[in-house]
Amino acid sequence: MARDRRFIERAKDVYTNAGERIGEAKDRSRETIEEHPFASVMIAAAVGALVGVATSETIRMIRRRNRR
Numbered sequence: 001m002a003r004d005r006r007f008i009e010r011a012k013d014v015y016t017n018a019g020e021r022i023g024e025a026k027d028r029s030r031e032t033i034e035e036h037p038f039a040s041v042m043i044a045a046a047v048g049a050l051v052g053v054a055t056s057e058t059i060r061m062i063r064r065r066n067r068r
Contacts, residue, residue, distance in 0.1 A: 033040040
């Protein structure tokens with residue numbers, strides 16, 4: 001039983017720590033975007049374009065495979 005309590009307490013600590021770290025990362029991201037808005041938009045556009053190309057190629061490969 002004590003082992004279960006220790007596990008639960010550890011899980012709570014990990015959850016709390018993760019929440020704090022996520023909050024800090026969110027704040028740093030917001031600060032970076034506010035300091036460099038143009039670069040942030042360009043990076044987001046580039047990432048979006050890469051995801052779009054990768055998705056398009058994946059769909060194209062699936063369609064070719066299904067034609068056979």
